[in-house]
Amino acid sequence: MEQHQPIPADEELVRLSLQGDRNSLEQLVKRYNSLIYNLAFKMVMNQEDAADITQGVLIKVITKLAGFRQDSSFKTWVYRVAVNHILNYRKSAAVKRRFTFKQFGDTLDNAPDAEFPAAESYEADKEVLFEETKQTCMSGMLLCLDKKHRMVYLLGELFGVGDKAGSQMMRVTPENFRMMLSRAKRDLYNFMQDKCGLVNTANPCRCAKKTKAFIDAGFVNPRSLRFAGSHLRKIESIAEERQHELDNLLDEEYRKLYLAHSYLEGPDFLRALDELLASDKINRIFNLK
Structure with a gap:
């Protein structure tokens, strides 16, 4: 009988990510990519702006991951980062x-x-x-x-x-x-x-x-349906x-x-993640393997 691997909790993925486990970091990105995108898209009703917002939020989540203190759930923490970023986003008139x-x-x-x-x-x-x-x-x-x-x-x-x-x-x-x-x-x-x-x-x-x-x-x-x-x-x-x-x-x-x-499915952030993870700053934070 096929054995299913248990789904790791967010907090476990955060812990492993901070130890340099790139796969755990990618799982976190995949887990929250679409949620952030849907929240952003419903706020601005523009696919390009929503994708831009999503990338910006994920970058903030990654670079501030060490600051997650577990005084709330990781999902709530991600929401906080996303809400602050979206409300302060100025490129789209639709946010106003x-x-x-x-x-x-x-x-x-x-x-x-x-x-x-x-x-x-x-x-x-x-x-x-x-x-x-x-x-x-x-x-x-x-x-x-x-x-x-x-x-x-x-x-x-x-x-x-x-x-x-x-x-x-x-x-x-x-x-x-x-x-x-x-x-x-x-x-x-x-x-x-x-x-x-x-x-x-x-x-x-x-x-x-x-x-x-x-x-x-x-x-x-x-020719280009969104919903x-x-x-x-x-x-x-x-x-x-x-x-x-x-x-x-x-x-x-x-x-x-x-x-x-x-x-909606969020945009593929993993390509941008490759570039981000190649930076000296991120490698210092995560000591990535």
């Missing part, structure tokens, strides 16, 4: 507030409804394009939140970070973290209740009818389990729509 809900709602209202033309020939199936439109639109809604409330929503509602850890990441009190999360959910879900046909069937907006307009406007590229694909995992597969209080139960249907978004 880019839309208001009013502006985004007007954009949706002005996008003409159209039955998807059967005669049109796209490289992707129409159902795949509808899903791409849905996730593109919902991700655009996130950009209507200011950057701090957007980050709190992603951490607390999608990635399941609790208020204690979340408050440390955002450098606020747990009470303020809960208040920020409540406000982000209220603003986002009120907009969806008012505009989105997925949660309120009285609303006329339907993903299928907006797909042609999204393609024409360049929001969806049939759609049956092979992709969903965010719910990596989200932490949470205990919902009674007053949060009504929000669960909204949350499920976002948890069903694709969990």
